[in-house]
Structures are given as C-alpha cells and as structure tokens.
Amino acid sequence: MSRRSELWLGVVLALPALQAAAALLLPRGFPLTVISDITQFLLLVSGVTILFLNVLASAGRIRWFWILMSMGIALWLCYQMLWNYFEIGLRQEVPDLFLLDIVLFLHIVPMIAAVALEPQRSEDERVARFGSVDFSLLLIWWIFLYLFAVVPWQYAAPDRMAYNRNLNALYLIEKIVLLTSLAYGWMRSTHAWKTVFGH
Numbered sequence: 001m002s003r004r005s006e007l008w009l010g011v012v013l014a015l016p017a018l019q020a021a022a023a024l025l026l027p028r029g030f031p032l033t034v035i036s037d038i039t040q041f042l043l044l045v046s047g048v049t050i051l052f053l054n055v056l057a058s059a060g061r062i063r064w065f066w067i068l069m070s071m072g073i074a075l076w077l078c079y080q081m082l083w084n085y086f087e088i089g090l091r092q093e094v095p096d097l098f099l100l101d102i103v104l105f106l107h108i109v110p111m112i113a114a115v116a117l118e119p120q121r122s123e124d125e126r127v128a129r130f131g132s133v134d135f136s137l138l139l140i141w142w143i144f145l146y147l148f149a150v151v152p153w154q155y156a157a158p159d160r161m162a163y164n165r166n167l168n169a170l171y172l173i174e175k176i177v178l179l180t181s182l183a184y185g186w187m188r189s190t191h192a193w194k195t196v197f198g199h
Contacts, residue, residue, distance in 0.1 A: 068114035120193035
C-alpha cells in the first residue's frame with residue numbers, strides 16, 4: 001500500500017472515531033450536528049473519489065460497474081449536501097414531506113444495476129446482457145413504487161406519519177434487494193470480487 005493510500009485510509013478511519021468521540025462528549029445541539037453532517041459528507045466524498053479512481057483504472061463491463069456504483073454514492077452525496085444546507089446553513093430541520101427524498105431513495109438503484117452487470121463473470125459465462133434498457137426499466141420500476149407508495153402521502157393527502165412509514169418501508173425493501181444481490185454476487189464470485197461484494 002502506498003504512503004498516500006495509508007494516509008487516506010487513516011483519515012477515513014479517523015472520521016468515524018471523531019464522530020463517536022463527539023457523540024460521547026458533546027451535548028445534543030448545533031456543534032454535534034455540524035460534526036455529524038460534515039463527517040458523513042467527507043466519508044461520502046472519499047467514497048465517490050475512490051470509486052471514480054476505479055472507473056479510470058478499469059475498462060469494459062468492469063468500468064460500467066464502477067460508474068454505476070459511483071453514481072449511487074454521488075446521489076447520496078447530493079442528498080447529504082442538501083441535508084447539510086438545511087441543518088448547517090439554515091440551522092433548521094430538514095422539512096417533513098421533503099420533495100427531494102426521492103434522491104436518497106433512488107441512490108440505491110444504480111448500485112443494484114451495477115451488481116446485476118455481474119462484472120466478476122467472464123463474457124462467455126454471462127447468459128444475459130444488462131444494458132441501458134434494463135437500467136431504464138429498473139429505474140422506472142423503483143420510481144413507480146415510490147410514486148405509488150410514498151407520493152400520495154406527500155401531495156394528494158399530506159400525512160407525515162404515513163409518508164415516513166411508507167418511505168422507510170420501501171427504502172428498507174430497496175436495501176434488502178441490494179444486500180441480497182450483493183450476497184448472490186459474492187457467492188458466485190472468487191478472489192478479489194468476493195472482497196468487493198463483501199464490503
């Protein structure tokens with residue numbers, strides 16, 4: 001591991017330690033909010049950076065895997081920046097029934113698509129091709145579920161509790177789909193890809 005990689009890893013490991021120390025030592029309030037929000041922001045920035053470096057270092061289907069993974073983390077980073085704007089910039093809670101919750105919800109879709117690419121398998125082992133039409137269908141499916149289960153409680157009959165319940169349930173289902181696909185990919189892979197899917 002290069003000196004730069006060791007330094008980067010040290011900083012990334014120090015951030016959660018700083019967060020834990022702040023949570024234990026600081027009372028609930030604005031300083032703790034700032035530390036928490038900035039820590040999550042920096043972790044997401046480092047995730048996008050590492051994934052982007054993997055995009056540059058790869059080709060073909062593997063490159064598309066890293067592009068989709070970085071898209072997912074980049075969407076999460078965008079949502080975190082909005083969160084920081086409200087909590088740090090405006091010093092207020094993120095609004096209930098927040099219009100841009102869909103950004104956080106959809107950040108998992110590119111990651112599911114990345115795993116569906118099966119980058120660990122050789123071309124001759126792959127039966128099906130995963131292309132832009134497949135990604136579009138996957139995206140439309142999750143948007144439909146969001147529009148069906150969450151949006152009515154946001155606009156048609158605003159109900160914060162129903163909105164949060166449905167959003168959290170659908171987001172949990174989406175995370176379970178991602179984790180299941182990662183586990184499936186992990187079982188079907190060897191060597192370095194086992195590490196990728198395991199993390």
